[in-house]
Amino acid sequence: MPPLGDFEATLQAATGRLTLTPSPVTILWVSYLEYDRTRRDMTRHSGQPIPRDSNLYGATMIHRISVLLALCLTLFPFWTGSAVPSSPQGKDMIKKEAFGKTPGGKPVELYTLKNKHGMEVRAMTYGGAIVSIRVPDKKGHFDDVVLGFDKADDYTSKVPYFGAIIGRYGNRIAKGKFTLDGKEYTLPLNDGPNSLHGGDKGFDKVVWEAEPFEKPDEVGVVFKHTSPDGDEGYPGNLKVTVTYTLNDKNELIFEYHATTDKATPVNLTNHTYFNLAGDGQRDVLGHELLLNADTFTPVNKTLIPTGKIVSVKGTPLDFTKPMVVGARIDQKDDQLIFGRGYDHNFVLNRKDKGLTLAARVYEPTTGRVMEVYTTEPAVQFYSGNFLDGTLTGKQGHVYKVRYGFCLETQHYPDSPNEPSFPSTILRPGQTYHSTTVYKFSTR
C-alpha cells in the first residue's frame, strides 16, 4: 500500500483508526458529478446558466458536496465491511532479522509477524520464544502485552523461561525419576528435589530451526528441533515441530507435533508471561480471570501433585466465574502458601477432544481480553510469584513479583509417576499433536 496522503491520514485520525476505503479520487469524482448537476439544475430553473460567482450558486454547491462527503465517510466502511481497526500496512506480513548470539556464538534470528489489523507477534529462534505481542486496547492504542528482553543475549542468562517453548516435559517430575516399560530414568534436579520444564537444558535453551510461511489471511513460522536420545536423561530421538500462526482474527495459534523412536514422556507448552495492561509496568492482580475448570490437582509443598483431583468449589482456586486475580491470592490457604500464590494445574471441563475454552482474562483499565483455547486436558495458571525484581526487561522495566502471569496448556504435572492421570507417553509410530489458541480482543 502506498504511504497515506495527508487527506487520508486526516480522515483516519478524524475517524479513530477506521480504514476508510473511499479514496480521495472517489470523493473528488462524486463532488464533480454533484457540481455538474447543480449547474444543470440551476440552468433549468432560471432558464439561463447561474454565474459561477453568484452567492446562491456557491452556497448550494458547498451544501450538497458536504452532505455527500459526510454520507460517504459515514457509510462506506460499513458497506465494505472495513469498519475495523487496521494497521497502516493493512495486510499480513513477515520479517526476519538478526537478534544477537548465544553464549556459544550461534546466531539467533527474530521473526516479526503482523496481521492486517496491525497485531504484531515477535518470536526468536532461541527457545522458539515469544518476544513480544502488540495488540490494541479499547481505544485502539497498541501495547506490548508480554514480558521479555531487547536482545537474545538477555534471555541466555538466568531467565525463568520467558516466552519459550517448554519441553521435553512441561512442569515437574517428582525427584527427577520415572519408570517406563520397566526401566528407571533419571533427570536433572533443577527445582529443589524435582526436575522442572525439561531439565537443565530444556527446549527453552536451544536454537530452533525456523521456516516462515505466508498464506491468505495468516502468516507464521514453523520451529523445528530434534532432541537426541538421552537428552537431559529422556529416552528416544524426539523430532518436534511447533507452528506459530497469526491470523486476521487476532488469534495466535501454537500447534505442536512430535514423533519418537523410543517410548518417552512428552508434555509441550509455551511459557509466555502476559500483562494485558501493557509493557509489564505493574502487577497483574487487577486482571479478571475465568478458568473453565471445576477441579484442579492439589500439590505438596514441592509443588508435586498429590495424585488427587479436587473440586475448586469453596476454595480461592475457584475461577469458574470471572474473579480478580488479587482478590484471594494472599489467603492463608495451604495451596496458595505452597505456590506463593497461584501455581496450579486446573483440569479443564471438556465435552470432547477438540479445542475447548481454558481461560478468559480481562484487563479492566485497557479493556483487553485474552481467551485461551486448547486441545490439552489442563492449564497451569502461574501468577508470576517467583519474579522478584532482579530482572530488567524491555524498555528498562523491572519485573517485580506478579508483574506477569502464564497460562500454560498442558497434561498434568508428574504424570509419568501417576498412573491415574492421562498418559503423557509417546511411542514409536504415534504422533504427538496438540493445539492452543490465544485470541485477543477488547471489551
Ligand code: BGC
Ligand atoms: C511453574 C512455576 C515455575 C515457573 C518458572 C511455572 O510453569 O509452574 O512453579 O516457578 O514455571 O518460571
